[in-house]
Structure formats: structure tokens, C-alpha cells
Amino acid sequence: MGWFKRIKEGITTSTKDKKETPEGLWYKCPKCGNVVSTDEHRENKWVCVGCGHHERISAEDYFSLIFDANKYTEFNKSMSSGDPLKFEDTKKYSDRLKASQKKTGLKDAIRTAHGMMNGKKIVVAAMDFSFIGGSMGSAVGEKISRAIDHAIKFKAPLLVISKSGGARMMEAGFSLMQMAKTSAKLTLLADAKIPYISLLTDPTTGGVTASFAMLGDINVAEPGALIGFAGPRVVKETIGKDLPEGFQTSEFVLEHGFLDYIVHRHELKEKLSRSIEFFSEDEDVSKK
């Protein structure tokens, strides 16, 4: 069902260049300008055939990349953030939430599911940047927290796919505490000796970088992703000059020692599987 749905959506859902591609049938790469049909683009796992640019994709797309036969069970599907502060800037936060839910068809900026990856159980939490910039509020924190519980209960490795501008300001103190909450819960996962893989995708910044995204047993990133704590604009203002080429890219972060490896989306599933395999019990050779 997933693939059918995907194909249908591929035609109707927007890409950044919707306006330039009539009826959304074409994908134009923002990096090199290469144009391919959306079918071909999807077939290539949303990676530009021209230059290898990894397009920002949704949690659902990642599920299709990770889970065998795109079969998975989503949990806490209807959970969304509350508005305990009755936050209001130029708009009411409650209205922003509703508008975002309507626009994206999502409840919040993360989806969690379990299923099989190359025949092995796995719990996946994947963020959606299209929902208020993938920002972390109570729902993101709680769903990661429950995904951790789930991973412990089912003795399945946890994969968190980050894609976030950071904290959700409209949840203020509550948002901030999600950093402590997710990090604290990860200690329980560690106690249970369950592997945790953090996949950082474009972009991963702010409070997400400064909590669960940097705490993987293995930290992995897609190529060319923006990864950092402070946003590049803020850093630029701080130092008062232009940023060096490649600053805060996956490659930069790897070079400075904060990633284990960078993986092309085509090899993502295989390499994650092989990495996780090292953590599992060795086969009893004597029985062979």
C-alpha cells in the first residue's frame, strides 16, 4: 500500500520547485539545476542523478527507505503538542499548529514506527522538517521518549533520523526541557544495552544537535547536510566575517570528529544493518 500511496503523492505533493515543474511531474535540483521526472527522482531515492544532492525528504519517505517492503507499524500516531503557555506572537501558536497540521497532514514534527530492516527488528523515529521546521516541542520529546521505551521493551535497536531547526520557541521552557528529557531517557536505553543509531540529515541544528542527535552509539549523517549548534547566520554575525567554505556540513562535522561516518542514501539501509549487526550476539560458531 505504501508504494502506491507514495506514487500517488509523488505526483501531487510539492517539492521546493513545484512552481517551476508543471503539475509536479518534474524535479529540478536546487544545486545543479538538473531536471528529472519525479518518478525517476523517487526511484533514485530522492538523490539528484546529476550531482548527488540529497533532497530533504519526509519521515514517510525514510520509512520506505528503511523498512523491508515498506511495512511498518506506526505508534502514537495521533500525538501532537499541547499549548500549555497559550503562546502568541504575531499568531496564536494553537492556530499555527492547526495550520501546519492541515498543510502537512501530519500531527507534529516526528513519526515513530517499528518494523523490520533486512529481517531484523528496528524502531525508527523520523522527523519531518515540513512541520514548523522540524522543531522540537513536547510531542517530539514525548514520541522519542516512547520510542526509547518501545526499543527497550522489544529489544530492538533504535534509529532516530534528525531533521530539525532546533527548539520550538512557542513551547519555551517545555521545549528546552525536551533536550534534558530525551537525553535522560537515552541513559535507560544504554543501561539496557540497546544500540542507538543517530542519523543526522539536512538540517540538524540547535537543541536537537545539543541533545539526542549527538548521542548515538554511532552518529551517521547524509552527505552535504547542515549540522551545527548555532545556525550559520548567527555564527556569521558573531565572527563578523564570511564563513569558510563547507562550514557546518556533514563533511566538516566528520572531519572535526563528531560523526562516525557519512553514508549515501543508496547505501543507507545496508550500512546501518551492517553497523547494527556488530552489536548483536555473535553466532555460536561451535554449533555450525
Added chain:
Amino acid sequence: MPVLLEFEESIGVLKEQLDKAKELNEKGEVDMSKSVKDLEKKIEQTRAKLYKNLTPWQQVQVSRHPERPYTLSYIDALTEGTFIELHGDRTVKDDKAMVGGFGKIDGQSVMFIGQQKGINTKMRQYRNFGMPNPEGYRKALRLMKLAEKFNKPVVTLIDTPGAFPGLEAEERGQGEAIARNLYEMAKLRVPIICIIIGEGASGGALGIGVGDKVFMLEHAWYSVISPENCSTILWRNWDHKVEAAEALKLTSKDMLKNKLIDGIIKEPVGGAHTDHAKTFAEVKKTILKELPKLKELTPEKRAELRIKKFASMGVTN
């Protein structure tokens, strides 16, 4: 008398009258002693009234008062000269924006850690305005681990406009440094008391803020972002800091109401800057009251309760 903040103008007017009355009195031409007394009383009343109804933005201003005491002043007062500062993260350098070391409080060894702001222009730069780099967070963690090794409690004093958003900070993994601290603090085997004494901005504050008990000084603020930056991002200019301060619910009262902290430490009327000694005494009282209770629990129980507390934060539908 300390520097007056803009909303304390009414006190300034009275203060001027008081000075004049005192001057006349001293000259001995007219007996102004009654007026002096009345004015002094009136100043006190005006201040009490003002500080009873501070707006969130006014609280933020108080939290940044130039004469407000900073971390090392607290530590010196609390430990009565027994404090020995310990430097460096053992990897990169010694971050001057983060200080720490052992001191004795009422006979007990305690590891004190906190962001440090500077008291004048030169020192503010030296302390990087209380904005630590990754090595500051790693120094803090090193000291916490040292405390854990010798079973000594940790007290953190939080006062920062944020973690430093510089180029080198990014190169050296500001995000990872803060994340690591959140993780390690959650399971640290010794008691942790955190006190926000001034500004508690974002991950830069939380990076030493995961404790069994988290307190805020009455006029401190604590949130995910400063009102100014919040205004810039959500209103797209700096003019809405007052509204942002309100919307963020960043005062000690609101943070307690939302159960995001465990308690409030009272400040002298007029703010901590009007009476340092009294402020230090209140902080000391709180620490001495909480420590024995925390020491009674096993390390496992403390960590369990600590993790549960933070795990329960959040409101979802």
C-alpha cells in the same frame, strides 16, 4: 545605592528628594530628620510595591543588573574562603566563562560549577560574557565526574546569555558537549542541585542544569531563548522583547507553576543586587536544606527520580 533600572524611576525621584533633605539637615539650618525618615520609608514602600508586581521584562532587566552578584561571588560567600578553583577540560584549554572547584559549605565538600560573567568591561571580555565554549561544558563534566568519583555533591550556579555561537565552538562540537552533559548529568551518582542565579538562556544554561533539584532565584529568568532573540525570530525585529518576555513564561513563578523547576529562592526586596549578603544567605539555606535529603537516597534512586522528573516534562494531546 545601586544603579537604578529604567522602571525604578519613581525611586530615583524620591532618592533625589532624600538627598536634598539630608543635605539641608546636615547644614543644620532646618531640622529635616522627620522628612528624611519619611522619605526613606517611602522609598522602601515604593520599591516593595514595584518588586511585588514586576513584569516579565522587568524581571529580565533585574536579572541583568550590573551589580547583581555572579557565580564566583556566591561560591566565595558560601564556602567562606575554602574554595579552590580547578581549571581546564584536559583537552583544549581553560574556559574562563565556566568556573568550578571544591569548597566546603558547613563542613561538607561540594563541587561548585557555574558560568561566570565579568564585573567590568575588561572582565566581561575575559569571561566571554558568560558564554561558554565546548571546553567549558567539558570542564564542567570533568569536575562532575571528579565529584562522582569521591562521592561529593554537585551544585551548579547558572548565569548565561547562552552557549557561545562562535566558529571554533562549532568546530569543537558545542552541540555534542552540551548533549553529553545532559546525558551524563541524568545518571550522575551524586546529588546535583542547580540554581539559576541570573540568566538561564537555552541549551547553554541547561548544559549544567540537569539536577535532582532545580531552583531559580526569584528574579532570574530561564527559557529556550532570550526575549530579544525570540522577538527577532518570531516578530522579525527587536521591538517586541517585552511581549516576547511575557509569551515565553520565563519567570521563576511561571517556571514553577509549569513544574519545570522545583523551587524559588527569595531575593531581598529590590533584587539580589541590593543586598548580596542576604541573597547568599538564602542560597546557602536552600542548599543546606536540600543536601541532606538528597544524600539519604541511594545513587540509583536519585538517578531514577531525576530521569523520571525530566521525562515527565511536556504537554501533549
